Amino acid sequence: MQNKKKILCLHGNGANKEFHSYQLRQFEKEFNDIEFVTIDGPISITRNVHASQVVIPQNFAKMIENKPLFTWGNFFKLDNNNIDAVFQESLDYVIKILKEQGPFYGVLGFSQGSAVAARLATLIEDKQIDLGYEINCFIFSSGSMMTLPNKRLIFCQIPSIHFIGINDFLYDRSLGLSTQFLNPLVILHDQGHKVPFLSRQQIQLLKQFFNKGKNGWLQQIFVPKL
Template sequence: MQNKKKILCLHGNGANKEFHTYQLRQFSKEFNDLEFVTLDGPIPISRNVHVSQVVIPPNFAKMIENKPLYTWGNFLKLDNNNIDAIFQESIDYVIKVLKEQGPFYGVLGFSQGSAVAVRLATLLVEKKVDLGYELQCFIFSSGSMMTLSERRLFFCKMPSIHLIGINDFLYDRSLGLSSQFLNPLVIIHDQGHKIPFLNRQQIQLLKQFFNKEKDIWQQQIHVPKL
């Protein structure tokens, strides 16, 4: 029996791996050859942070109200507007997991989790991190473009999928993130700030992506259909 290709999945701010697994239930059902491995962020959120302060749809809020919640950003580390410092602890943590539990096929980041994922992608392309193997893709849902001045003109040569919601408050920033990657596969959906429930055509696009080799994918140009 062939082993499934593993994708490490990073949840949004104020969530946990159990909730993220629920968010990814359609993906787990549709992509039988992939294993979506969820991971708690390394920074616990104090229980005095009410669930209403977390960016999660109200109908899902009760699922995590009495559960431990985590984040990827330590804003106590913010120094001179150095956003990377906020996520450094999480980046080191994710790299450790990728090395110890790898090889992984790719990394998926939702919302704040995508902030960690995009910084990891940049470090890999710049060869500042060596996992001992190559990741084949990155997947971003409700992601945000890099805002650091020295990276505004940086194009990440890594196969990427961008799930972008028309009704997401991060819509513009998600489009901006896709423009910072070479040959991104952009899927526009009509939902909000969430991991979307995709239609059959969108599922087929993703299956085509996963069935192609990395080198072949980089030779093709993909234009999003709005």
């Protein structure tokens, strides 16, 4: 039996791996040759300070009721707008998992998790870290444009998929993130701030993306469609 490709999945703020797995249930069903590995963020948070109520539909709230919740950013460490300090613990944690449990085919991030994934992509592009293998793609849902230390700009030449909600409060920042990657595959949807439920056409597009690999990605120009 052929081993499945593994994609490491990073949940949003104030959630956990179980809830993220639920968000990805369509992906797990449709892409049976891919293992979506969900993990908890390294920073636990108390219920009275989490912000997940803003982005988690009310009918899903029961799924995380009385369950441990996690985040990726420690904003107590924010110093002179150095966003790296906020996410450094999480970056170290994710890099450790990628090295110890890899190889991983790709990394997927939702909302705050996409911030960690995006910073990881720039570190790989800038050759600041070496995982010992190549990440084939990054997947962002409700992502945000990256702000790097000293206002540096890094253009990532790594295949990427961007799920962007036209009704998402992060719409502009998600579009901005897509411009920081070469030839991004942008999939627009009207479902707001969430991991979207995909149409059959969108699923087929993703299957083609995964099956063609990096060489196919270099030969095809992607045009966003709703």
